[in-house]
Amino acid sequence: MDELLEKELRKPTLIKNPRVLDLKYIPKKLLHREEEQKMLIQYFKPVIEKPGEYSQRVSIIGAIGSGKTAIALKFGEMVKVYSTQKNLNLEYVHVNCRRARSAFLTLLEIVRKFNPHIPVRGFSSEEILKMLTEILNRKKLYLIVTLDEIDFVIRKDGPDLLYDLTRLTDDEIDMKERVSIITIVRDIAFRTMLDESTLSTLRQNTIFLDPYNEDQLRDIVADRIKDAFYEDVVSKEAADLIADIASKNGDARYAIELLERAGMHADHRQSLKVLPEHVRHANASIHPVIRQEIVKDLTTQQKLILLAISIKLKTTQKAYTTMGEVEEAYKRLCEEFTFPVRSHTQLWEYVQYLQNCDVITTKISSKGQRGQTTLIGLPDVSAEKIENAIREQLEKQADK
Numbered sequence: 001m002d003e004l005l006e007k008e009l010r011k012p013t014l015i016k017n018p019r020v021l022d023l024k025y026i027p028k029k030l031l032h033r034e035e036e037q038k039m040l041i042q043y044f045k046p047v048i049e050k051p052g053e054y055s056q057r058v059s060i061i062g063a064i065g066s067g068k069t070a071i072a073l074k075f076g077e078m079v080k081v082y083s084t085q086k087n088l089n090l091e092y093v094h095v096n097c098r099r100a101r102s103a104f105l106t107l108l109e110i111v112r113k114f115n116p117h118i119p120v121r122g123f124s125s126e127e128i129l130k131m132l133t134e135i136l137n138r139k140k141l142y143l144i145v146t147l148d149e150i151d152f153v154i155r156k157d158g159p160d161l162l163y164d165l166t167r168l169t170d171d172e173i174d175m176k177e178r179v180s181i182i183t184i185v186r187d188i189a190f191r192t193m194l195d196e197s198t199l200s201t202l203r204q205n206t207i208f209l210d211p212y213n214e215d216q217l218r219d220i221v222a223d224r225i226k227d228a229f230y231e232d233v234v235s236k237e238a239a240d241l242i243a244d245i246a247s248k249n250g251d252a253r254y255a256i257e258l259l260e261r262a263g264m265h266a267d268h269r270q271s272l273k274v275l276p277e278h279v280r281h282a283n284a285s286i287h288p289v290i291r292q293e294i295v296k297d298l299t300t301q302q303k304l305i306l307l308a309i310s311i312k313l314k315t316t317q318k319a320y321t322t323m324g325e326v327e328e329a330y331k332r333l334c335e336e337f338t339f340p341v342r343s344h345t346q347l348w349e350y351v352q353y354l355q356n357c358d359v360i361t362t363k364i365s366s367k368g369q370r371g372q373t374t375l376i377g378l379p380d381v382s383a384e385k386i387e388n389a390i391r392e393q394l395e396k397q398a399d400k
């Protein structure tokens with residue numbers, strides 16, 4: 001074996017179980033969210049007890065990292081277990097609409113849970129919906145579907161997705177209520193895009209998640225430490241500092257990201273403990289507003305555009321940059337990383353996508369000499385941090 005490889009592999013680590021620090025990992029128990037989980041179960045009680053006779057629509061609203069996705073997934077797990085035990089034919093499907101990218105692709109992802117071979121092209125939304133109805137009827141299935149981050153798709157394609165899925169039930173020949181829906185959003189503003197009848201249902205059945213306070217975050221962090229690290233290797237001061245920093249936004253995801261990065265940094269330094277300094281280092285390398293996760297989900301071309309925007313904003317020190325300037329920087333980056341250059345229309349689409357994800361902000365300039373142009377800015381995030389985050393990821397991609 002190569003000496004370098006051997007040495008690196010033999011290096012001691014403080015992290016016993018890295019999977020537990022993965023953001024996709026759902027802990028056995030969600031701390032400080034028992035009441036909210038009970039509410040969700042109560043809302044769905046009729047559906048779970050008598051599938052087919054009732055359907056339900058529930059909305060979960062809460063800030064970044066307040067546990068919305070975790071609560072829905074946990075509920076889904078419980079439903080699946082119960083349904084198998086009782087032979088209920090009740091299925092749970094969880095789709096992240098932002099990741100799916102459009103209303104059509106969200107629908108497709110739902111149907112693919114039952115028929116994985118359906119191709120992306122060749123069908124219309126209506127046909128996909130028909131397929132879903134057929135499958136549910138034929139297999140006598142009842143479905144609870146979570147549309148996570150649905151505001152993204154509503155902003156992009158309008159609210160039809162929600163209505164189409166609701167209508168599936170109304171059009172039933174045997175009048176079975178086959179589809180129940182959980183919608184997840186960060187803030188209540190998306191409601192302005194819905195019609196009165198959908199609104200009134202959602203208004204009644206909303207679970208609001210408050211941001212976690214420092215004590216709650218301390219418990220969540222302690223619980224993760226227990227499962228992820230060897231005993232007594234994370235100092236109490238480091239754990240407290242994580243809870244303290246993350247409590248500014250009440251964001252559990254940020255707390256866990258900090259914990260993971262601090263652990264990795266301590267390993268890197270070959271420290272025997274995770275100390276406050278490692279947490280500070282971790283905190284300097286990430287930013288609570290721009291989500292690593294969102295950046296990771298971007299296509300390479302979208303990353304390049306975001307990188308171009310960040311570089312322009314950093315070098316000009318201005319609050320906004322223009323599409324022309326961004327294109328120029330983008331072309332240079334394509335050369336640097338040897339990626340193909342896309343057309344103006346496509347770049348424009350990427351910019352709109354980034355705006356939809358709240359990664360950038362845009363506004364129209366006031367009428368100047370050269371007419372109106374679109375101004376592009378970053379919300380409350382340092383351009384340099386974004387630049388670093390994207391470069392880190394593009395380089396990782398290039399390594400593969």
Ligand SMILES: Nc1ncnc2c1ncn2[C@@H]1O[C@H](COP(=O)(O)OP(=O)(O)OP(=O)(O)O)[C@@H](O)[C@H]1O
Nearest residue numbers: 023030031033063064065066067068069070252253
């Ligand atoms: N009560 C909790 N107990 C333990 N872990 C939690 C709890 N709440 C959230 N987490 C963890 O914190 C992270 C973020 O939670 P989650 O993904 O549910 O946030 P979210 O509200 O969906 O955020 P976003 O709006 O960014 O999607 C996840 O790794 C999750 O497992």
Ligand SMILES: [Mg+2]
Nearest residue numbers: 068069070148
């Ligand atoms: Mg989420």
